[in-house]
Structures are given as structure tokens and as C-alpha cells.
Amino acid sequence: MAASAKTGSPLVSATQLCKTYGTRVLFDHVSLGLSTGDVVGVVGRNGDGKTTLLSLLTGQVEPDEGRVTRAASASVGVLVQAEPPVPGTTVRDLIVAGQPDHVWASDAESRAVVEHLLAGVDLDARIETLSGGERRRASLVAVILGRHDLVVLDEPTNHLDVQAVRWLAVHLQQAAARGVAILVVSHDRWFLDAVCDHIWEVHDAQVDAYDGGYAAYVLARAERARMAAATQARRRNLLRKELAWLRRGAPARTSKPKFRLDAASQLIEDEPPPRDELALRTLATSRLGKDVLEFQDVGLAWPDTGRAPILDHTDLILGPGDRIGLIGVNGSGKTTVLRLLDGTLSPTSGRVRRGASVRLAHLSQHVAELDDDERVLESVQRLRRQTALATGHDVGTDTLLGDFGFTGDRLITRIGELSGGERRRLQFLRLLLGEPNVLLLDEPTNDLDIDTLTVVEDYLDTWPGTLVIASHDRYFLERVTDVSYALMDGTLKLLPGGVDEYLAWADARADARADGAATASTPGIAARLRTARKQLARIESQLDKARQALATTHAAMAGHAQDYAALLRLQADEQTQTAHLAALEDEWLALATTVEEWSA
Numbered sequence: 001m002a003a004s005a006k007t008g009s010p011l012v013s014a015t016q017l018c019k020t021y022g023t024r025v026l027f028d029h030v031s032l033g034l035s036t037g038d039v040v041g042v043v044g045r046n047g048d049g050k051t052t053l054l055s056l057l058t059g060q061v062e063p064d065e066g067r068v069t070r071a072a073s074a075s076v077g078v079l080v081q082a083e084p085p086v087p088g089t090t091v092r093d094l095i096v097a098g099q100p101d102h103v104w105a106s107d108a109e110s111r112a113v114v115e116h117l118l119a120g121v122d123l124d125a126r127i128e129t130l131s132g133g134e135r136r137r138a139s140l141v142a143v144i145l146g147r148h149d150l151v152v153l154d155e156p157t158n159h160l161d162v163q164a165v166r167w168l169a170v171h172l173q174q175a176a177a178r179g180v181a182i183l184v185v186s187h188d189r190w191f192l193d194a195v196c197d198h199i200w201e202v203h204d205a206q207v208d209a210y211d212g213g214y215a216a217y218v219l220a221r222a223e224r225a226r227m228a229a230a231t232q233a234r235r236r237n238l239l240r241k242e243l244a245w246l247r248r249g250a251p252a253r254t255s256k257p258k259f260r261l262d263a264a265s266q267l268i269e270d271e272p273p274p275r276d277e278l279a280l281r282t283l284a285t286s287r288l289g290k291d292v293l294e295f296q297d298v299g300l301a302w303p304d305t306g307r308a309p310i311l312d313h314t315d316l317i318l319g320p321g322d323r324i325g326l327i328g329v330n331g332s333g334k335t336t337v338l339r340l341l342d343g344t345l346s347p348t349s350g351r352v353r354r355g356a357s358v359r360l361a362h363l364s365q366h367v368a369e370l371d372d373d374e375r376v377l378e379s380v381q382r383l384r385r386q387t388a389l390a391t392g393h394d395v396g397t398d399t400l401l402g403d404f405g406f407t408g409d410r411l412i413t414r415i416g417e418l419s420g421g422e423r424r425r426l427q428f429l430r431l432l433l434g435e436p437n438v439l440l441l442d443e444p445t446n447d448l449d450i451d452t453l454t455v456v457e458d459y460l461d462t463w464p465g466t467l468v469i470a471s472h473d474r475y476f477l478e479r480v481t482d483v484s485y486a487l488m489d490g491t492l493k494l495l496p497g498g499v500d501e502y503l504a505w506a507d508a509r510a511d512a513r514a515d516g517a518a519t520a521s522t523p524g525i526a527a528r529l530r531t532a533r534k535q536l537a538r539i540e541s542q543l544d545k546a547r548q549a550l551a552t553t554h555a556a557m558a559g560h561a562q563d564y565a566a567l568l569r570l571q572a573d574e575q576t577q578t579a580h581l582a583a584l585e586d587e588w589l590a591l592a593t594t595v596e597e598w599s600a
Contacts, residue, residue: 008036011074011150011181012057018065019052026052028205029066034150039172039182041192041214044202045405046421046449050185051081053202054152057183077148079140081155085127092123095142110145116167117141117160133159133330144171151175153184157191158446161329161472162499163506169194187450189214189475218243238454241461245479291355292438292466293318293341295492298350300333300340310336312490313350318466325477326470327495327502328487334470337487338362338440341468361436363428365443370423372416376406379415379426383433397433403455404429421447428456437465445473474499532594539588546581553577 013033019026026049034040034057042050055061056068058078070076095114096104101123105111114123117137127135136159143151151172157165165188172182172195186192192199193214201208201217210217222239295316301309310333318324328334339345340352342362354360371379380397401411404425415423424447431439445453453476460467460480471477477484477499484495486502495501553574560566 008038008179008181009071010035010069011071012068014057014063014066014068016066017056017063017068019049019056019061019063025205027056027063027207030205030207031066032200032207032209034181034183036149036179036181037176038198039176039196040184040198040200041196042183042185042200042202043187043192043214043217043450045451046419046447048202048449049205050202051154053200053207054078054154054183054185058152071149074149075146076150076152077143077146078152079143079154079156081158083139085130085135087126087128089127090124091118091121091127091130091138094127094138095123095145113141113144113171116164117144148180150181150183153182153186155186156184157186157188157472159330162327162474163329163503165191165472165474166194166503187445187448187453188473189450189453190473190478193475215246218246238458241458242454242479290320291353292320292322292358293355294353295340295347296351296353298340298347298352300336300345301348302333309348309490310487311340311347311492314491316485316492318468320466321464323467323480323482324469325481325484325498326468326487326492327477327484327499328470332487334487335365335442337492338442338468338470342440358438359434359436360438360440361431361434362440363431363442363444365446370415370427372414374415375412376415376418376426377401377411380429380433383430400429400432405452419447421449421452424448425452432459439463439465439467441467441469441471443471443473444469445471445476532591536588536591539584539591543581543584543588546577546584550574550577550581 011034015031017027017030017032042053044050052061056063058076059068059070060078090098092098095118096110105114118134118141121130121134121138127138130138140153140156143153156168160168169191172184176182176195176197182195184192184195196213197211199210199212199214199217201210201221210220212220218239222243293316295311295314298311298314298316299309300311326334326337336345340347342360343352343354346352374382377397380401401407405422406426406429410418410422415426418426424444428444444456448456457476457479467481469477469481484498484502485492486495486505487493488505497504553570557567557570557574560570
């Protein structure tokens with residue numbers, strides 16, 4: 001099926017694309033196009049070809065059949081998921097071609113990009129010494145500062161906290177308004193809905209196009225699913241549930257005019273809420289009792305004593321059936337708090353109490369606990385052949401494996417050969433098979449495609465236990481949890497307003513810091529003003545001497561008008577003196593302008 005998103009001058013067009021890897025057909029006669037100002041989000045299951053589609057359109061991969069045409073004058077910037085660093089290259093070399101601070105920082109847009117996405121990163125550090133997240137953010141900044149006509153981003157929100165994701169969304173919206181075309185692969189559904197005006201779904205060797213952001217895509221896809229065959233019932237029900245949540249959620253998610261409200265209301269008029277909270281809490285209490293997890297005057301310090309503590313005299317009670325979201329900037333200590341809850345870390349002071357019936361499972365950010373030599377089916381069957389879900393039905397492991405995308409040859413694939421997303425899915429599935437009653441999830445959406453996320457959300461909807469999630473995925477947090485806490489200033493602050501309240505608090509704090517910095521810098525400005533005035537007086541004295549020297553040279557040239565050799569020598573002196581005088585005048589003008597601004 002042809003996908004088209006043409007609103008301006010064509011930048012990239014593809015006709016009848018075909019691409020095969022081994023025996024697998026990724027694309028079969030696909031046609032699509034991208035024009036100036038288009039913002040297209042690419043979605044699809046892991047392994048269906050999203051990254052390959054980006055590579056075909058940017059020329060990194062050649063199609064087996066078909067043609068890709070790119071505008072000759074168009075500049076294209078590409079952010080890939082993994083790119084080995086060039087040894088010896090610094091962050092400054094990568095993002096601003098080695099320019100010193102006073103050059104690149106004179107541009108307000110460049111300064112804002114670096115401040116928001118590379119805060120705390122030394123620009124003179126070599127790329128190979130950075131963490132994976134820092135390298136990823138540096139590459140993103142390099143693409144943004146490239147001032148390209150087409151920006152292609154593969155999972156740009158990875159390693160960004162909620163504040164940075166929001167800032168990036170606003171920045172890309174502004175870039176699109178200037179005519180920049182953006183093609184983005186992302187599993188962050190809030191980001192897709194905030195930025196995109198078209199969605200391309202990659203599936204079954206085809207690319208289907210949808211107008212609007214993620215919410216509009218869910219509606220259109222649900223309409224198609226409603227008319228599909230009975231064999232698609234499972235997928236249709238998941239989409240209806242997600243659509244119902246979207247329509248009941250924050251107005252920002254459904255504010256785009258392309259989201260047809262009447263059709264949406266008709267689709268979900270009989271759809272119940274995603275979770276029966278009363279029934280789940282009743283069942284959770286029967287499984288857990290009244291005591292689950294509790295912080296009693298807990299303090300936790302960083303190993304580096306120079307930093308403020310992560311927690312300072314903090315109290316927190318988690319009851320049966322509570323669904324908690326944990327929010328905070330990168331490096332604030334969210335993962336550490338989860339380790340306190342699971343008992344692998346002890347507090348510096350205070351006490352962490354756990355109920356006697358607590359059976360806890362922790363989904364970490366790492367997948368080291370998987371055996372690379374084991375087969376997928378063996379790994380699951382070794383844990384349990386049957387698992388009882390919250391509905392009370394016994395579901396075979398093959399059904400669960402199918403729901404999480406493990407079918408056919410993937411069942412007998414070695415775990416070491418799985419992709420990052422597949423390993424993450426298997427890790428989560430194994431946790432469910434253990435039938436825990438307390439789940440701690442650390443960045444659970446990492447490497448998962450949107451279809452898999454909807455399956456995870458569906459299981460969590462009927463899961464009767466206590467849930468704590470640390471995540472930067474705003475959509476997932478709002479979809480699955482009931483209340484949010486922010487890790488800040490040594491405590492866990494309750495956020496009745498959720499992520500919006502946290503972002504408002506972060507904005508207010510940033511404004512306060514800016515005001516404080518301006519106040520604190522007043523004495524510094526006064527000192528620099530005195531120094532600048534002294535320099536100005538010194539330059540004025542040098543200007544007087546330079547003018548006198550030039551006048552003397554002119555007089556000598558008039559006196560040696562008949563002496564050709566002497567005249568040549570004097571003319572060379574005149575050129576040197578004139579250049580020196582011009583440099584002094586430029587320096588004086590710049591300094592005088594600065595003194596005038598600082599004196600205002």
C-alpha cells in the first residue's frame with residue numbers, strides 16, 4: 001500500500017521498494033514520500049523493518065528493487081540507534097566542529113540545545129569515555145545543530161528524562177514550522193502524538209499511512225480492526241481498550257482536529273474502564289494482606305559524600321494494589337530507590353519493612369540474568385508450564401509466548417541471538433510466570449515496540465498486586481499507574497497532578513535558579529565592567545599612537561615621492577599600520593558596545 005505525506009516540496013520519494021534479508025521479505029513493492037514540513041512517526045513491531053526503512057530512504061541501504069529519489073540540494077541528518085565513536089573525537093568536535101564556546105554559544109538556538117540535552121557533559125571529553133546515554137545524546141545534538149532539511153531520528157527519546165523529552169518535542173515542532181521534515185521511529189507514544197502529523201505503520205512487508213498523531217492512528221487502526229476477520233479479535237480488543245483510555249485521558253492527547261470524536265465515541269461507548277480498581281484491590285488484599293512495603297524515616301546517601309542525599313528522613317507506605325509511578329531526572333536515584341524496595345540495598349538510616357507475604361519481582365534495566373545459551377522455549381518451560389493469570393484461567397506458556405511475539409522459529413532461537421527488544425520481552429514474560437504479587441519495573445519500555453507495550457499494559461490491567469514503575473515514558477506511566485511520586489530534594493513528593501505537575505514544578509525551579517543566577521552575577525558584572533572600561537581606555541591610547549604613526553608615515557611618503565625604493569618601503573609600512581589601526585578600531589567598537597550594555 002502506498003504511503004504518502006506530501007505537504008510541501010518533495011524531499012524523498014520511494015517507488016515500488018522491495019527488500020529481502022535471507023528468506024524474509026521486509027518490504028514488498030512499497031511506495032511512499034516525504035516533503036518539507038512533514039513530521040512522520042514510524043511504528044511497528046520489533047524486527048518488522050522500521051530501521052531498515054529509514055536506512056533505505058537515507059541511502060544507507062540499497063533496495064533490491066524499486067527506486068529512492070532524494071532532492072539533490074537537501075541536507076539530511078541521521079540519528080542511528082548505535083554508532084561506534086571515532087577514537088580521539090571530542091564532544092565539541094562532534095556537535096560544533098570544534099568551535100570554541102564564544103563562537104557556537106553566540107547562537108541562542110545552539111545554546112538552548114546544548115543546555116537541555118547535554119547538561120553536565122564536558123564538551124572537551126572524548127566520545128569513547130562517555131556513557132552510552134551521553135554518547136546517544138551527543139549524537140542527537142549533532143544532528144539537531146546540523147541545520148538539515150530532513151532529520152531522521154531512530155529512537156531519539158532513549159536516555160532522555162521527561163523534561164528533556166518535552167523540550168525535544170517543542171523544539172521539533174518549531175523546526176517543522178520552519179519547513180524542516182522529520183522522520184522518527186519511537187516507542188514513546190506521548191512523543192509521537194505531540195510531534196507527528198502522520199504515522200506510518202510498518203507490518204507484513206507493507207507501510208500503511210495514517211493522518212494525524214498517535215491518537216488519530218489508534219482510532220483509524222481500531223476502525224480497521226473492527227472490520228477485520230474474527231481471527232483478529234484479540235488485537236482489536238487491545239486497540240479498543242487503548243482507544244478508550246486515550247479518549248478518557250488528558251485533553252492534550254485528543255486535541256488535534258484530525259481525531260474524529262464522533263467515530264471514537266461510537267467505538268468505545270460500551271468499552272469499560274481498563275481496570276476494575278475495586279476488584280483488583282480486593283484481590284490484592286487477599287493475596288498480600290495489609291502490609292506490603294514501607295519506608296520508615298529512610299535516609300540514603302550517595303557514595304560520593306559531596307552530593308546531597310538521595311533520600312533524607314523519608315516515609316512512604318505502599319499498600320496492596322497500589323500502582324505507583326516514580327519520576328525524576330536522569331541520575332536522581334530512581335533505580336537506587338527500587339533496589340531499596342527489593343532489599344538488594346540497605347538504607348543509610350531508617351528502616352525498610354516488607355510484608356511477610358510479599359513475593360517480589362524486579363525488572364531491572366539489564367538482562368544479564370538470561371542464559372545466552374538457552375533456547376527461548378526451554379527458558380520459559382524451565383520456570384513453569386502453566387501460569388494462573390488474574391482471571392483465574394490457566395494459560396499455556398505457548399499462548400503467553402505468542403502474545404509476547406515468540407512464535408515459529410523464535411521459540412527455538414538461542415537467547416544470545418535475540419534482539420534487545422526480544423530479550424526485554426522474554427525477561428518480562430519470565431517475571432509474570434513467577435506469579436509475583438509485587439512488581440518493580442525499571443524503565444520497562446526500553447527496546448519494546450508499541451504493539452508489545454499494549455500487550456504488557458493489558459496484562460498489567462488485570463494484574464492484582466502492588467506495582468512500582470520508574471520510567472521516562474510519560475504515556476506508559478499515565479496509562480498503567482494511578483499516582484505518581486517525584487524523587488527530588490531528598491524526598492518522594494506526591495504528585496496529585498501527575499507528570500504535568502512535575503513539569504510545572506521543574507519549570508518554576510528553573511526560573512528561580514535563573515533569577516538567582518542573575519542576582520548573584522550582579523557583583524561579577526560590576527567587576528567586569530570596571531575591567532572593560534580600563535581596557536577601553538588602553539585601546540583608546542593605542543589608537544592615538546597608531547593614528548600618529550600613520551600620519552608620520554604619510555608625511556614621509558610625501559617627502560620621498562621621487563625616491564622609488566624608499567616609497568615602496570613606506571607603502572608597506574603604511575599597509576601594516578592601517579591594518580593594525582583597523583583591528584584596534586574593531587576591538588574598541590566591540591568593547592564599547594559591551595560597556596554600554598553592561599552599564600544600562
